[in-house]
Amino acid sequence: MSEDRKEAKGTSLSRRQMLAGAGAIATGMAISRFGGVLTGDAFAKGGPTEKWPWPYVKLDPAKTAEICYNEWYRVFCGCAVINSVFSQLREKIGEPYKSFPVDAFVFLEGGQVGWGTICGSPAGANIVANLIIGPRIAGSPVGHHIASDIMQWYSEAALPVYHPKKPRIKDRIITTTSNSPLCHISVGKWMKASGHPLKSAQRKDRCARVAASTAYRLVELLNAWKEGDYESTSDFSCSKEHGITGQFNCMECHGDNVPEPPTGKS
Amino acid sequence: MSEDRKEAKGTSLSRRQMLAGAGAIATGMAISRFGGVLTGDAFAKGGPTEKWPWPYVKLDPAKTAEICYNEWYRVFCGCAVINSVFSQLREKIGEPYKSFPVDAFVFLEGGQVGWGTICGSPAGANIVANLIIGPRIAGSPVGHHIASDIMQWYSEAALPVYHPKKPRIKDRIITTTSNSPLCHISVGKWMKASGHPLKSAQRKDRCARVAASTAYRLVELLNAWKEGDYESTSDFSCSKEHGITGQFNCMECHGDNVPEPPTGKS
Numbered sequence: 099m100s101e102d103r104k105e106a107k108g109t110s111l112s113r114r115q116m117l118a119g120a121g122a123i124a125t126g127m128a129i130s131r132f133g134g135v136l137t138g139d140a141f142a143k144g145g146p147t148e149k150w151p152w153p154y155v156k157l158d159p160a161k162t163a164e165i166c167y168n169e170w171y172r173v174f175c176g177c178a179v180i181n182s183v184f185s186q187l188r189e190k191i192g193e194p195y196k197s198f199p200v201d202a203f204v205f206l207e208g209g210q211v212g213w214g215t216i217c218g219s220p221a222g223a224n225i226v227a228n229l230i231i232g233p234r235i236a237g238s239p240v241g242h243h244i245a246s247d248i249m250q251w252y253s254e255a256a257l258p259v260y261h262p263k264k265p266r267i268k269d270r271i272i273t274t275t276s277n278s279p280l281c282h283i284s285v286g287k288w289m290k291a292s293g294h295p296l297k298s299a300q301r302k303d304r305c306a307r308v309a310a311s312t313a314y315r316l317v318e319l320l321n322a323w324k325e326g327d328y329e330s331t332s333d334f335s336c337s338k339e340h341g342i343t344g345q346f347n348c349m350e351c352h353g354d355n356v357p358e359p360p361t362g363k364s
Numbered sequence: 365m366s367e368d369r370k371e372a373k374g375t376s377l378s379r380r381q382m383l384a385g386a387g388a389i390a391t392g393m394a395i396s397r398f399g400g401v402l403t404g405d406a407f408a409k410g411g412p413t414e415k416w417p418w419p420y421v422k423l424d425p426a427k428t429a430e431i432c433y434n435e436w437y438r439v440f441c442g443c444a445v446i447n448s449v450f451s452q453l454r455e456k457i458g459e460p461y462k463s464f465p466v467d468a469f470v471f472l473e474g475g476q477v478g479w480g481t482i483c484g485s486p487a488g489a490n491i492v493a494n495l496i497i498g499p500r501i502a503g504s505p506v507g508h509h510i511a512s513d514i515m516q517w518y519s520e521a522a523l524p525v526y527h528p529k530k531p532r533i534k535d536r537i538i539t540t541t542s543n544s545p546l547c548h549i550s551v552g553k554w555m556k557a558s559g560h561p562l563k564s565a566q567r568k569d570r571c572a573r574v575a576a577s578t579a580y581r582l583v584e585l586l587n588a589w590k591e592g593d594y595e596s597t598s599d600f601s602c603s604k605e606h607g608i609t610g611q612f613n614c615m616e617c618h619g620d621n622v623p624e625p626p627t628g629k630s
Contacts, residue, residue: 145454147465173501188411197463199413202507204499205490211511212603214610215482215545216475224471233470235439241468245477279481282610286625289608295626296607337478341562342555344480344548351617359552360561 147194150232155190156324157183159317166313167262170306176206176218176225178306182313183226183320198229209281217281219312223248226316231323244319246332249279251315253345257284258307260314267303277347284308413460416498421456422590423449425583432579433528436572442472442484442491444572448579449492449586464495475547483547485578489514492582497589510585512598515545517581519611523550524573526580533569543613550574 166182173181180200187195203225205211206218224245231241256273274291276284285296285305294300322328336344341359348356432448439447446466453461469491471477472484490511497507522539540557542550551562551571560566588594602610607625614622 144467145462145465147463148467150468173499177499194463194465196411197413197460199411199460199464199495201410201414201499201502202416202491202494204501205494205508205511208603208609210482210487210490210515210545211508212601212609213482213512213515213545214602214608216479221476224476225468228468228471229465233439233443233467235470236467242471242477245471246479249476249479279476279479282608286608286610286623289625290623293626294630295628296603296609298628298630300630335478336480337474337562342480342548342552343474343478343562344552357552357556359555360559362561362564364560364564364566 147197148236150230150236150238152194152230152232153191154187154230154320154324156321157186157317159314159321162186162317163260163310163314164263167260167306167310170309171266171302173201173204174207174218175305175309176222177201177203178309179219179222179313179316180226182310183317214280214282214285216279217252217284217308219309220245220248220252220279222309223312223316227320230320240323240328243330243332244316244323244328246334247319247330248312248316250332250334250346252279252284252312253277255311257288257311258304259311260307262307262310265303266306267299269300271300271304271307277350278345413463414502416496416502416504418460418496418498419457420453420496420586420590422587423452423583425580425587428452428583429526429576429580430529433526433572433576436568436575437532439467439470440473440484441571441575442488443467443469444575445485445488445579445582446492448576449583480546480548480551482545483518483550483574485575486511486514486518486545488575489578489582493586496586506589506594509596509598510582510589510594512600513585513596514578514582516598516600516612518545518550518578519543521577521581523554523577524570525577526573528573528576531569532572533565535566537566537570537573543616544611 162182165185166178169178169181169185172178177200180203184195184198184200203222206221209215209217210221227244227248228241231238231244234242253276256275258271258273272288272292274284274288276287278284285301288304289295289301292300292304294304319328334346336342336346340348341361428448431451432444435444435447435451438444443466446469450461450464450466469488472487475481475483476487493510493514494507497504497510500508519542522541524537524539538554538558540550540554542553544550551567554570555561555567558566558570560570585594600612602608602612606614607627
């Protein structure tokens with residue numbers, strides 16, 4: 099854990115405070131994460147699938163991960179994570195999962211069409227959690243919190259965690275900790291540690307396993323929510339702690355020269 | 365334009381080469397952006413909305429931007445971009461737009477629940493382009509290319525471009541060029557240049573205008589595609605040029621010490 103990560107933990111909002119803030123949503127107001135307040139009458143009417151939560155049944159994390167691993171070779175990271183969950187819910191529940199156009203999300207690959215921004219695996223997991231549970235403005239902050247849990251878990255885990263039942267690559271796939279949800283950082287650290295290039299079969303299998311690991315973790319969190327015993331594991335809010343959106347490890351990019359953002363109200 | 369951006373341009377694939385590669389898709393094969401090849405029989409059957417392209421009628425970019433600007437104050441950047449297009453298509457066309465759960469995408473705010481990764485505006489635009497035109501594995505690379513166009517345009521434009529008809533903030537909103545599609549970088553450079561903090565009304569209005577500017581550009585590209593005269597404006601592929609997913613401005617984070625990723629096939 100980096101030094102500024104440790105500092106961040108010390109000043110973060112407690113889970114109780116977060117839930118207290120979230121409680122206001124149920125009374126017809128939504129608190130903007132960055133300080134604004136939205137009134138109920140500004141909400142749109144919404145389409146037929148904009149009623150949350152969507153029906154959900156508990157899934158087997160290991161089975162989901164195995165589907166995801168194989169789907170990666172068809173649709174890559176983000177879409178594989180979405181489809182590993184939704185293909186099962188299409189079968190077990192039907193709508194609205196059947197009508198959600200999962201395959202459109204192939205573009206999440208490579209941190210969005212190769213630009214190295216958010217890794218498709220957490221991007222896909224965030225979509226799944228917020229589609230099933232709904233956005234925080236619709237009455238529950240849990241989808242929002244699961245997204246934050248996934249980002250922090252992804253950043254701190256030695257990935258890939260999941261070992262497929264029928265791996266396409268028999269070589270040992272080494273693990274690395276990205277300290278970031280960004281594709282460029284995550285895949286870059288792994289390539290440096292492993293010596294395998296982007297086009298290698300080993301790198302591809304590593305990313306398929308990272309997607310599978312993320313799908314596994316996502317289903318654990320969704321199952322806990324379904325059981326009523328979900329607790330957010332994320333304790334980080336960059337905007338509250340540092341006055342800007344961002345990650346926890348400022349110094350990894352900024353070095354000792356971390357800028358101080360403007361503070362106050364205007 | 366940064367020095368390595370200029371260098372990148374010199375070695376990029378021509379549009380003709382990209383389209384030649386894309387042509388293979390129509391013959392039943394999809395070329396992985398990062399080197400693999402997928403065979404047609406590996407494709408899933410797909411749900412009822414996984415038939416592309418979705419019906420589209422040309423929209424007015426300025427009207428879309430104005431809707432987006434106002435929607436920002438309800439659902440924030442990514443969701444506002446999606447809904448600025450889809451609310452009009454729900455009315456003009458109906459399905460499958462009515463059944464797409466737009467409001468689930470509030471979580472794109474702040475670079476995904478405040479983590480500062482990809483700005484919600486390009487993230488939302490990428491979703492729209494790929495939902496309407498479809499993923500590259502379904503027969504057309506144009507959604508993929510529009511996403512890349514949007515990322516590059518967003519990075520190079522002095523944002524916000526769009527001036528709303530009824531601005532909530534009367535102050536002049538200064539413009540900044542992010543050289544990145546990341547929220548943290550984009551909003552950080554603007555905050556530094558303007559002196560306004562994250563919680564300020566000025567920062568919020570700036571982000572609402574950035575979303576509106578992105579919606580405007582997105583509709584220009586979709587209209588060109590609909591008219592049959594779309595040409596990709598993006599000329600950048602980090603994986604082809606630098607052997608890793610990423611942006612064009614390596615030195616902005618790495619300084620003079622840009623790492624060389626492993627090369628070759630394994």
